[in-house]
Amino acid sequence: MSRWWITMVLVGCAPAEEDTEDTGSDDNGVQCGDPVTYDIEVTAKVVDGDGAPVPEIDVFLDDRGWEYDFLGSGPTDSRGRVTFTAYGVTALDGCWGTVLNYWLVAIDPTNQDRTAEDDMNTELYNAIDDGSLATDVSDFPLEL
Secondary structure, three states: OOOOOHHHHHHHOOOOOOOOOOOEOOOOOOEEEOEEEEEEEEEEEOOOOOOEOOOOEEEEEEEOOOOOEHHHHHHEEOEEEEEEEEEEEEEOOOOOOOOEEEEEEEEEEEEEEEEEEEEOHHHHHHHHHOOOOEOOOOOOEOOO
């Protein structure tokens, strides 16, 4: 019995890349507004797995999308709470959640493997939008 093998080769071509100038739009073609920076007061809480407050934990706001920098930080108190000012939070009208990427991060300084983090885009947007320039996320604590 003879066997026949057929091999197919598919070849495709992609269009040549065009030289385009960056217009400041996100991946969906939405035009971003001009960057404006704000200083925002952030209040947070850190707890352990049992819900008990954890003191002396470093908490900071991490900008992972625009400046790639830490914008403010502070240690938790005996109640696991921290309040600090995040300096230079960038707002780009029309591009929240696509270009901007802010995270609240807690790290135990005695054990760097013990960390927690949470997305802060919505909270920071609301603090700017309502004019308060403050956000309190302590009702949703970071859990180490």
